[in-house]
Amino acid sequence: MVSDSPALAGSGILRAGPSVAARQAVAPDTRRRLQLVLAAIWLLDGVLQYQSFMFSRGFSQMLDSVAPGNPAVIADPITWAAKIVAQHPVPTNATFATIQVLIGLGIACRRTIRPALAASIIWAVAVWWFGEGLGGILSGTASPVNGAPGAVIIYALLAVLLWPVADGDGTAKPAFVAARPVGATVARVLWLVLWGSLAYFAVTAANRTAQGLHDMVAGMASGEPSWLSAINRGAADVLAQHGLAASIVLAVLLAVVAVGVFLPVPLSRTAVVLAIVIALVIWVAGEDFGTILAGGATDPNSGLLLAVLAAAYWPASAAIRRTPTPDRTEAQAS
Secondary structure (H helix, E strand, O other): OOOOOHHHHHHOHHHHOHHHHHHHHHOOOHHHHHHHHHHHHHHHHHHHHOOHHHHOHHHHHHHHOOOOOOOHHHHHHHHHHHHHHHHOHHHHHHHHHHHHHHHHHHHHOHHHHHHHHHHHHHHHHHHHHHOOHHHHOOOOOOOOOOOOOOHHHHHHHHHHHOOOOOOOOOOOOOOOOOHHHHOHHHHHHHHHHHHHHHHHHHOOHHHHOOOHHHHHHHOOOOOOOHHHHHHHHHHHHHHOOOHHHHHHHHHHHHHHHHHHOOOOHHHHHHHHHHHHHHHHHHHHHHOHHHHOOOOOOOOOOHHHHHHHHHHOOOOOOOOOOOOOOHHHHHHHHO
């Protein structure tokens, strides 16, 4: 027989029942769902790194190819790392792949998420340098369409913005998920820097030539499935001889996205939706899903990561009183 204790009634356990309370304690919120998406992408990266091609000299040549055009202080360590991988392709690549799988599994597990996210930041910065040549931002080849500012640095940014912190005792929820660890102002500035840099890269010399974007998109068709190659050719035809106009339009849209999170909630939501649409269009038509379907890819490239990042900035509907989250429950238990 259940007691009608006021303490039990006040706690909500009597009303909700133990099973409901237990479900509420572990129910993932938006932040946790995005953490799990990030974990899945890391696992995908690890699986891609286990491809047979990565155990050959082709992987070291891929690394070496990002060095040209960069300053010597950036390029020389890349060349050095590529030589080591070329000399020991099997153990080095197996290590790289295993690290990424472990990071993904660590983020997926609540008990290990903090050290896994910390490790992902360190690993992402290292890969951004040695594997992506800083995304080409110093070599003049960076473009929003080809993955600038480097997909892997967005992994590090997501780790920071999705860091699991205990909710405070205030009466209002954070303005959006990415504001929880660093605050709304810092999160908005990080957004502005990222999307503002993409707007800048859109109008650099490599992108505003008459055929720059056309050649970039058309070059992706090789080795892809016929349906994806058809998308590349169609997009390239639209861009033919219109590189300058297309780059300006893209830059304006990216600039709108960059400032959008500073606007009132309805306009901020519109900017986030625009960011997701732009990111997915780039991911499909410009990056071919990171060339995963063509083989030889190490990650899904920046488009998917930008869309996940944008989801973390979706404004909250209204300020409501906080309830304990799984992260807070864990923090209190520890």
